[in-house]
Amino acid sequence: MSLGGAIPTTTCHHRSVFLRPVYRFGLFKPNGISRQKRGRLLTSAIVALDIAFTIIIVATMDKLIQLIQLGFLFLFTLISLPNSLSQQDSFYMDFVVDAVEMPSEDYYDYIVVGGGTAGCPLAATLSERYKVLVLERGGVPFGNPNLMTQEGFLAALSEVDAFDSPAQTFISEDGVPNARGRVLGGSSAINAGFYSRADEEFYARSGINWDFNLVNQSYEWVERSIVFRPELKSWQSAVRDGMLEARIDPYNGFTLHHVLGTKIGASTFDNSGRRHSAADLLFFSNSSNIRVVVYAYVERILLAATSASPESKQAAIGVIFRDRIGQFHHAMVKDNGEVLLTAGALGSPQLLLLSGIGPRLYLSSLGIPVAHHSPYVGQFVYDNPRNGISIVPPIPLEYSLIQVVGITGTGSYLEAASNFIPFASPINSIFIRAPASPVYLAVATLMQKISGPASVGSLRLASPDVRVNPVVRFNYFSDPGDLQRCVNGTRKLGDLLNTRSMEVYKFDQRFGGRDFRYVGPALPVNQSSDALMAEFCRRTVSTIWHYHGGCVVGRVVDGDLRMIGIDSLRIIDGSTFTVSPGTNPQATLLMLGRHAGLLMLRERGS
Numbered sequence: 001m002s003l004g005g006a007i008p009t010t011t012c013h014h015r016s017v018f019l020r021p022v023y024r025f026g027l028f029k030p031n032g033i034s035r036q037k038r039g040r041l042l043t044s045a046i047v048a049l050d051i052a053f054t055i056i057i058v059a060t061m062d063k064l065i066q067l068i069q070l071g072f073l074f075l076f077t078l079i080s081l082p083n084s085l086s087q088q089d090s091f092y093m094d095f096v097v098d099a100v101e102m103p104s105e106d107y108y109d110y111i112v113v114g115g116g117t118a119g120c121p122l123a124a125t126l127s128e129r130y131k132v133l134v135l136e137r138g139g140v141p142f143g144n145p146n147l148m149t150q151e152g153f154l155a156a157l158s159e160v161d162a163f164d165s166p167a168q169t170f171i172s173e174d175g176v177p178n179a180r181g182r183v184l185g186g187s188s189a190i191n192a193g194f195y196s197r198a199d200e201e202f203y204a205r206s207g208i209n210w211d212f213n214l215v216n217q218s219y220e221w222v223e224r225s226i227v228f229r230p231e232l233k234s235w236q237s238a239v240r241d242g243m244l245e246a247r248i249d250p251y252n253g254f255t256l257h258h259v260l261g262t263k264i265g266a267s268t269f270d271n272s273g274r275r276h277s278a279a280d281l282l283f284f285s286n287s288s289n290i291r292v293v294v295y296a297y298v299e300r301i302l303l304a305a306t307s308a309s310p311e312s313k314q315a316a317i318g319v320i321f322r323d324r325i326g327q328f329h330h331a332m333v334k335d336n337g338e339v340l341l342t343a344g345a346l347g348s349p350q351l352l353l354l355s356g357i358g359p360r361l362y363l364s365s366l367g368i369p370v371a372h373h374s375p376y377v378g379q380f381v382y383d384n385p386r387n388g389i390s391i392v393p394p395i396p397l398e399y400s401l402i403q404v405v406g407i408t409g410t411g412s413y414l415e416a417a418s419n420f421i422p423f424a425s426p427i428n429s430i431f432i433r434a435p436a437s438p439v440y441l442a443v444a445t446l447m448q449k450i451s452g453p454a455s456v457g458s459l460r461l462a463s464p465d466v467r468v469n470p471v472v473r474f475n476y477f478s479d480p481g482d483l484q485r486c487v488n489g490t491r492k493l494g495d496l497l498n499t500r501s502m503e504v505y506k507f508d509q510r511f512g513g514r515d516f517r518y519v520g521p522a523l524p525v526n527q528s529s530d531a532l533m534a535e536f537c538r539r540t541v542s543t544i545w546h547y548h549g550g551c552v553v554g555r556v557v558d559g560d561l562r563m564i565g566i567d568s569l570r571i572i573d574g575s576t577f578t579v580s581p582g583t584n585p586q587a588t589l590l591m592l593g594r595h596a597g598l599l600m601l602r603e604r605g606s
Helices: 035-058 061-087 090-095 119-126 150-158 200-206 212-226 234-245 278-284 344-354 360-365 480-497 500-505 530-539 586-603
Strands: 096-098 105-113 132-135 167-171 177-181 251-254 261-264 290-294 297-305 314-322 328-341 379-382 385-391 404-407 412-422 440-450 457-460 471-473 569-571
Touching: 090 096, 090 290, 105 119, 105 314, 119 132, 119 212, 119 278, 119 290, 119 586, 150 167, 177 344, 212 278, 212 586, 234 261, 234 404, 234 412, 234 480, 234 500, 278 586, 297 328, 297 344, 328 344, 344 457, 385 480, 385 530, 412 480, 440 480, 480 530
Parallel strands: 096 290, 105 132, 105 328, 132 290, 251 261, 328 569
Antiparallel strands: 167 177, 261 404, 297 314, 314 328, 379 457, 385 440, 404 412, 412 440, 457 471
C-alpha cells in the first residue's frame, strides 16, 4: 500500500511552526492564572518569604546553613509556583478526579480504558461531541520532576513499587528486565521522548484501515502541541558524524519521516528539558464532556447479549473498576456507545483474559468463565531486542537522550544516549549489565535495535489481580533472521566505534595506543566472525521498550480495530501491531489515537 503522496518525504531543515507548541489554557505560563489568583499568590509569597527569613534570623548558627539551603529550595518552589498552579487550574481540575470520588454507577458514550499514549488523544478527540470517561490506573504526571524533566528519565524508571509508581517493571521469561507506564500519559510519560513517524511499509503491514488524509492531520495535530526539534550537543553531534563516516548515508538532517540514512529526529522534550506527553493532549478536550479518573483499576469488561436469540452476538456494555480503597464502581455505555481498550500491549490482552475473552481451554483451566472464545488473545507478542555498548569518556559529557538515528538497509537502527548512572541503582540491570559500584559515572551508550521483529512470543495471566503484571515471553532471536539482523547491526556499531569522530572518547593506554573504557561487555575483537557476533547478541540482549502485539489485527480485531465477535468493543493501541512502526512507535501511537477518534466521529455523522 502506498501513501500516494499523502505524507511527503521531503526533509525538513528548518524550525517549523509545528515545533512551537500551542500553550493552551495557560498551562505552562504564569499569565494563565487569573489576576485575582496572581494577587493572592503574590501576597502568599511575600508572607511566606517573611516567615522564612524570620526563621533564618532567629535560628541557631548550627542550623543556619541548613536553613539557607532550605530557603533556596523554598525560593525555587515559589518561582515555580505559577506553573504548578496553572497545571492544576480550574480547566484541568474540572475533569480529572480520583476514582474514590466517582459514583457507584454512571453512563457515558465512550469508556476509554487506559489514559496512555493512544488513549489520551483518542479521548480528547471524542469529547468534541460525546461524553467520554477515561480510566487510568496511575496518577497525574505533572508535578513529578522525574517524569517532567529529561534528567529524571532514569530515576523515574528506578522508583518502582508494586502498585503506585509511574513505571511498573517486569522481567520477561527470557530474563530481560522491562517496564510499562502506570501514569496518565502512559509510556509517553516515562520514555526517552524520541519522535519519528512510521515507515511507509508499516501502514500496509499493520492491516489497519487508514485514511491517509486523517493520518497526516493526526500527526500534525500532535506535532503542533508536544513535538520539538532538539539541539544537538557534543555526544549526539559526534554520533551523527560517526554514522556518516560509517557509511550510514545519506544525511537527511532533521526530519520527522522514516528515511534510509542518518537523521535527527524530533523529541517530546522541549529545549529546556521539560517533557510533553500524551497527557498534555487532554487539554484540547471539551472539558464539559470528558472525565479523567486516576487510580482506577479496571477489573473486567461487562458483556451482554444483543438479543434473546441463542445465536446472538455479545456486546460490551461497560466495565467494573476498583478505586484505591477497594470500592467497586460500574461505568456503563449509553446506546450506540463503545468500550475502547487502550491499555497497551500488556494491559489490553490481560484485561480481555480476565474478562473471559480469550482461548476457551486456557480460560477454563484457570477457572475463568468463558464469555467469548477468541483463540489469539495473548498470542503474537513481540519485542524489538536492543544490544549495545557503553563507555566512560575521558572528557566532560552532557546529558542526552536519543536524538540521532541511523537507519540501515540491513534491518537495524542505531541510536545513542549519554547519562549519569549510579551503578548501585536497581535500574542498572535495565540499562547496563555491569558490576555494581557505589559511584556515579558519566556514560555514553551506543545501541542498535532490529526492525520487525519476526520472533514471536506470548502472554498469559500471572494472577486474577489486574494490578499484577502478566507473564510474558518474547523469545528473542528465536527467528534466525532476527539474529542475523542483530549481527549486522552490532557490526555497524563496530564500524561507528572505529571512526575518527569517536577518537576523542578514547583513553591513552599505559603501553601506548588508545582505546575505549567499557562499562559492561565490549564488542568481540573479531567482528568478522558471525558466531562471535551472534553470541554477543544473545548474551547482551535487552529491551528498548517497544513491545507490541497480543491483540493483533486480523486475529483479535478487524481492520477498524473492532473486537472480532463482540460488538461495541475496540482495541486501539500497540497490542494490535504485528510490527513496530519505524524507529520508535510513540509518534504512530499518538497519531493512532487521534486518527481513530476522527474516524469514529465521522462514522456517527459528527
